[in-house]
Amino acid sequence: MAQALNSTFAAPSIAARLRGLADQARNSWDLYTEYKRTYAELDALNDRDLADIGIRRCDIADLARAHVYGA
Template identity: 65%
Template sequence: MAHALNTTTTTTTTATSSLMARLRGVAESARTSWALHREYKRTFNELDSLTDRDLADIGVRRSDIVDLARTHVYGA
């Protein structure tokens, strides 16, 4: 009977560790997503704050800002 109790404890500990690892993974994924979103908003706001003339000087149309910010942060 002691062996069965030991197996249950090991299984519970493994399940708890697995659950904790999954929760840590979800939390890390959320932190990464928030950081990327903050970077996207920062990039968008910086480009959006430029005048039309400034944008023209760097070869960017105002309508391209969303795509440029997205590509800069999230890739192609």
């Protein structure tokens, strides 16, 4: 006796894919905004304040990136 398996795969709808794309874009924009804010706050400090907390001016971009996006 033969048995037939009937399985169907329903791909996400176009609306679901567009929502996902919009969510990704919003998340990326939020991260970028946080990066810009962090960079601006550190960049606003004078060299003496940066030295007090152990940060060189040339490291600000890397520190802001690591803070927002991870190591």
